[in-house]
Amino acid sequence: MLPDFRVRQRDYLLEIARALTQELDLEKLLARILRISIEMLAGQAGIIALKETGGWRVGVAQGIPPAFLSYLEPLLAEEQTAELNVNELNRMLKELTYTASMGLLNGVGIPLEAQGQVIGFIFIFRSYPDLFSANDKLLLQAFADQAAIAVVNARLYGEVSYEKQRLDALLDSAADGILILQADQTVERCNIAFERLVGRPRAEIQGRKHDEVIRWARHPDGLTLEEAEADGWPLTPHAHLYVEGDLERAELPPLPVGITYAPLLTADGKLRNIFVTVRDITKFRTAEEIKNTFVSIISHELKTPVALIKGYVSTLRREDAKWDKSIVQDSLAVIEEEADRLATMIEDLLDASRLQAGGLKPNLADVSLPALAERIAARFRPQGPNFTIVVDFPDPFPVILADEARIGQVLSNLISNSMKYAPGGEIRISGEVRPKQVIVTVSDQGPGIDAADIPHIFDRFYRAENAIRKTKGAGLGLYLAKAIVEAHGGRIWVDPQPESGARICFSLPRP
Secondary structure, three states: OHHHHHHHHHHHHHHHHHHHHHOOOHHHHHHHHHHHHHHHOOOOEEEEEEEEOOEEEEEEEEOOOHHHHHHHHHHHHOHHHHOOOHHHHHHHHHHHHHHHOOOOOEEEEEEEEEOOEEEEEEEEEEOOOOOOOHHHHHHHHHHHHHHHHHHHHHHHHHHHHHHHHHHHHHHHHOOOEEEEEEOOOEEEEEOHHHHHHHOOOHHHOOOOEHHHHOOEOOOOEOOOHHHHHHOOOOOOOOOOEEEEEEEOOOOOOOEEEEEEEEEEEOOOOOEEEEEEEEEEOHHHHHHHHHHHHHHHHHHHHHHHHHHHHHHHHHHHOOOOOOOOHHHHHHHHHHHHHHHHHHHHHHHHHHHHHHHHOOOOOOOOEEEOHHHHHHHHHHHHHHHOOOEEEEEEOOOOOOOEEEOHHHHHHHHHHHHHHHHHHOOOEEEEEEEEEOOOEEEEEEEOOOOOOOOOOHHHOOOOOOOOHHHHHHOOOOOOHHHHHHHHHHHOOOEEEEOOOOOOOOEEEEEEEOO
């Protein structure tokens, strides 16, 4: 019988050896080791406890009543149990088993050791005491050693799998497009953001060469990757390469991007991988264009009134001429008008700056929109003899909660625009009452707003080509109007009316 038992033990050792290469899932591996242990030691049940930071944890159990297991798990996790060595833990479990089974069951424990450290403990419940010969103990220890190696491998595999999942999650959650290139510039990996940037699925990107994926509409600012490598890049592990340009896309317009290349070198200095970060810089380029537009518009708009003021003042100061009182008054009127233009422009610029900093907050109070519209219309009527400004609000019209000065600024900007772009006729300020909001409309009888300009007229510094040729302005009036209305919880829009003038509406919530 003994030789047969030893043959089975050797078979168990062979099965564990196979498990080393066949099973890398830790939970399944522990269940397999425990099943073999129970069979090899002729037991009825068993557990494998793993040593972790802070205590022991039941990794797997077989044949254990749930009530006993629910008692055993917190016991092993206790701080005082965590301090026990393997022999003390074995003795504690034996006593617990003997007491719980009323002397019917005994137990035997086998430590799992790897690299000189205890990583776990197999405890088998059986009905007779542990009587092992020296040869039996050697076989059991060989089994435990192989089982420990299998557990370590499974743990390492689990850690590698976890790190891979974390890397995948990191790549796919990144807002910037990311490519991982092999040393020969073949795309090894790409993330979801890069797929969205180029409008191509991952299957069409991975496996291709870098220059097949990153194609420039025109030569970018800076060296391309191919040009840099031809010059010997990278010479050091931290030799990052940056390039900006317009990225060509198959079925989409070119996209402004900034690309950073970071090398990964081996210990002997050879290139192993290249990490590529692709960032959409459309907003940055737009901001640069806005800045250039701002400088161009403001310099032009400031230059004109300053030149007029200077010209009139220089003329009036001439000592070789005497001016009639009427000429002096007309000249002073022009100077005052241009000074007002400068003051208005500066105030608009300050408001735009406050908006950018989030500092434009309305001071809310009860406002009668019909009365406010009438006051502003009365102020504009003398400025436009060719215009008839009509205020048309239903009676009664609800009082709303708003910043009177700011809403007056919106109405002033809209009326001023109508007077700039319409040759004359009627400018109508009308109101409409809805259950949850009121709507105010300013309409004129001018040429109207071109359909191509409608999506952009509320943008900062935007001016239509026709407007630039015919009128003065910095392109801030409608931008500020939109910001003020939205700060009140309303919205502003263009109501297209072909061949019947411009019609701009805004809504404000009713209290």
